[in-house]
Amino acid sequence: MHSTDVAQADPGDLIACPQCDALYRARMPDHGRRAVCTRCHTVLIAPRRRAGMIIIALAAAQLVLVLGAVWFPFLRISRQGFANEATLLDAALSFSGGPLLLLSLAVTALIVLVPLARAVLTIYVLGPLVFDRPAPPGALRLFAFAEALRPWSMAEIFALGCAVALVKVADLAHLSFGPAFWMFAGLVFLTVIHDRWMCRWSVWHALERGYGARKAQVAA
Missing domain, CATH: 1.20.140 (Butyryl-CoA Dehydrogenase, subunit A; domain 3)
Structure with missing residues (x-):
C-alpha cells in the first residue's frame, strides 16, 4: 500500500487508517500477510x-x-x-x-x-x-x-x-x-x-x- 498520489486516485480505491487518518491505496495483501499503516502501525487489511x-x-x-x-x-x-x-x-x-x-x-x-x-x-x-x-x-x-x-x-x-x-x-x-x-x-x-x-x-x-x-x- 502506498500513501503517495492519493489525490489522483479513485476514492473507491482508498483506505483510511482508523487511528491516524492516513490515506493509502487499498490493495489485497498476499496470503498470510497484512497491510499495516506505516505511521501508527495499525492493521488495515488482514485477510485470512x-x-x-x-x-x-x-x-x-x-x-x-x-x-x-x-x-x-x-x-x-x-x-x-x-x-x-x-x-x-x-x-x-x-x-x-x-x-x-x-x-x-x-x-x-x-x-x-x-x-x-x-x-x-x-x-x-x-x-x-x-x-x-x-x-x-x-x-x-x-x-x-x-x-x-x-x-x-x-x-x-x-x-x-x-x-x-x-x-x-x-x-x-x-x-x-x-x-x-x-x-x-x-x-x-x-x-x-x-x-x-x-x-x-x-x-x-x-x-x-x-x-x-x-x-x-x-x-x-
Missing part, C-alpha cells in the same frame, strides 16, 4: 483463510449465548436460609420505576439487543458470500449499521460493573453464579474474538463484488 465461515460460526455462538444468558438464572443470593435467583434481565431492569426506567431500558438494549442485532446482521450479510452467492438485499447498509452498533455493544462494561458490585456485597450474603453468568462471560470473550478476527475491508470488498455479480445477473 475461511474467515467468513469462522465469523459466521462466532456470530451463531454469540446468538445462542445471548438467548441463553437471558433465559437462565444469572445469579443466586442466599442469606440465613433465604435465597433468591435473578436473571440477566432482572439485573438490567432492576431500576424499573420512575425516571430510572429509561436507564434500565438503555442498559438492556446495550447488553442484550445490540449484541443480538450484530450477530443476526453478521449472519445475514456474510452467509450468502461464504457460499459464493450474491450479496443479499440491503447488505451494504446493514453491515454499515452493524459496524455503527459496535461501539455501543457494552456487554464487557456490564460484566465489569457486575464484578465490582459482587465484590461489595460478598460479605453480606452468599453468592453463586448461575448458567447465564458463564454464558455472558463467554459472550464477552467471543465478542472480542469476533471483532479482532473480522477484516472489515475484506468484507466491504466482497460485498461490492457480490453486488456487482448480482447486477450482472440482472443485466443478462
Whole structure:
C-alpha cells in the first residue's frame, strides 16, 4: 500500500487508517500477510483463510449465548436460609420505576439487543458470500449499521460493573453464579474474538463484488 498520489486516485480505491487518518491505496495483501499503516502501525487489511465461515460460526455462538444468558438464572443470593435467583434481565431492569426506567431500558438494549442485532446482521450479510452467492438485499447498509452498533455493544462494561458490585456485597450474603453468568462471560470473550478476527475491508470488498455479480445477473 502506498500513501503517495492519493489525490489522483479513485476514492473507491482508498483506505483510511482508523487511528491516524492516513490515506493509502487499498490493495489485497498476499496470503498470510497484512497491510499495516506505516505511521501508527495499525492493521488495515488482514485477510485470512475461511474467515467468513469462522465469523459466521462466532456470530451463531454469540446468538445462542445471548438467548441463553437471558433465559437462565444469572445469579443466586442466599442469606440465613433465604435465597433468591435473578436473571440477566432482572439485573438490567432492576431500576424499573420512575425516571430510572429509561436507564434500565438503555442498559438492556446495550447488553442484550445490540449484541443480538450484530450477530443476526453478521449472519445475514456474510452467509450468502461464504457460499459464493450474491450479496443479499440491503447488505451494504446493514453491515454499515452493524459496524455503527459496535461501539455501543457494552456487554464487557456490564460484566465489569457486575464484578465490582459482587465484590461489595460478598460479605453480606452468599453468592453463586448461575448458567447465564458463564454464558455472558463467554459472550464477552467471543465478542472480542469476533471483532479482532473480522477484516472489515475484506468484507466491504466482497460485498461490492457480490453486488456487482448480482447486477450482472440482472443485466443478462
